[in-house]
Amino acid sequence: MINHGPHGPQKLYGDSMSITPQDACKRNRETCELAPIVPVLVVDDAASARPLAEALVAGGLPALEVTLRTPAALEVIAEMAKVKGGVVGAGTLVSPQDVQNAVDAGAQFGVSPGATDELIAACEALGLPLLAGAATATEAMQMLARGYDLLKFFPAEVSGGAPALKAIGAPLPQISFCPTGGVSLANADDYLGLSNVICAGGSWVAPKALVAEQDWSGIEALARDASQLGK
Ligand code: 3PG
Numbered sequence: 001m002i003n004h005g006p007h008g009p010q011k012l013y014g015d016s017m018s019i020t021p022q023d024a025c026k027r028n029r030e031t032c033e034l035a036p037i038v039p040v041l042v043v044d045d046a047a048s049a050r051p052l053a054e055a056l057v058a059g060g061l062p063a064l065e066v067t068l069r070t071p072a073a074l075e076v077i078a079e080m081a082k083v084k085g086g087v088v089g090a091g092t093l094v095s096p097q098d099v100q101n102a103v104d105a106g107a108q109f110g111v112s113p114g115a116t117d118e119l120i121a122a123c124e125a126l127g128l129p130l131l132a133g134a135a136t137a138t139e140a141m142q143m144l145a146r147g148y149d150l151l152k153f154f155p156a157e158v159s160g161g162a163p164a165l166k167a168i169g170a171p172l173p174q175i176s177f178c179p180t181g182g183v184s185l186a187n188a189d190d191y192l193g194l195s196n197v198i199c200a201g202g203s204w205v206a207p208k209a210l211v212a213e214q215d216w217s218g219i220e221a222l223a224r225d226a227s228q229l230g231k
Pocket of ligand 1: 181182183204
């Protein structure tokens with residue numbers, strides 16, 4: 001990102017830790033291949049972070065998306081990043097500052113409902129592999145033109161669900177997706193059976209009520225069921 005300050009253009013980001021779109025997608029592909037489902041987590045209490053992550057990892061879901069939608073989210077990422085076997089990312093990235101905060105907290109990947117030039121630039125400059133959202137062929141093609149061939153299909157169900165994603169895949173088979181938004185135990189296999197889907201995201205594996213009750217074995221059981229999807 002270039003800041004046109006009083007002394008002319010200045011780089012806001014150093015180059016040392018930057019990542020290319022190709023490397024970002026390669027790393028995200030590896031993360032997405034760890035399990036069929038990436039839990040989408042909205043966590044209010046940082047004290048829940050470690051036991052929640054441990055339960056999900058134990059249940060077979062190591063890749064975790066922590067949404068930046070609660071005041072505790074950055075602390076939750078930092079806590080979850082300490083859990084052995086987990087790969088923790090930050091979701092709901094909207095601004096470059098979100099990207100900086102996510103990197104500082106230890107996030108290993110970033111997820112966004114869409115994509116802006118500023119967000120993409122920040123992720124590339126700070127070395128955070130971005131899984132950007134796209135819901136249409138045009139949005140997907142715009143990201144492909146920038147070098148991104150792995151995207152989040154969002155919001156999946158209301159954008160036409162698995163049939164829509166299958167239809168997008170016919171002319172654009174080179175783009176892979178992680179559908180998220182309305183994905184559930186009941187419909188996940190419809191997505192996971194598509195050739196352009198690597199994994200799907202969903203919040204159902206960590207229901208707020210079970211987190212509040214600290215029912216970690218219940219969450220581990222939900223994760224275990226989810227880990228068997230698509231097989
Ligand atoms: C989100 O950003 O909340 C995700 O899309 C999760 O959607 P879900 O709650 O329908 O799984």
